[in-house]
Amino acid sequence: MPTSFDDQKQLELTKRLVARTPIIQNACDLDLMAFLHRHPRALLTTEQLAGFVGYNLKEVAKALDSFIEAGLLARTTQQSMHAARMFVLLLGGRQGEGVKALLELGSMRVGRQSILEALDAHGTRPDQPDASPELRLVKRG
Secondary structure, eight states, rough: OOOSSHHHHHHHHHHHHHHTOTTTTHHHHHHHHHHHHHEEEEEEEEHHHHHHHHHHHHHHHHHHHHHHTTTSSOOOOOSSSSSOEEEEEEEEEOHHHHHHHHHHHHHHHHHHHHHHHHHHHHHHOOTTTTOOOOOOOOOOO
């Protein structure tokens, strides 16, 4: 929760940026997009990709499908027995500019936290009734 005027102002700016980038709707989307931004041409299986970003396969597959549908990601068709596919990030369009700005902010820890706060304030997607709650570490002592 923001504690100062500057924190509140930053959260409001981040909320506007998140609202302009509806393709990023949760932490998985943000982290997967950040990974793809760092590796814009990746030859991986979906299972490997899920392992690298630390989310379950179902979440990652859903995010990949959303990115492809939005035109932000291309996935090659499978032409051999190999399960790996080439994922190519496409951030050239208008929606891509919003994603780039969000990724720039999210490249720093405080920026990522701000984005996650804004996403929490925005609420979970209506098509995600089974969204799991955030896990927190609790220190016993």
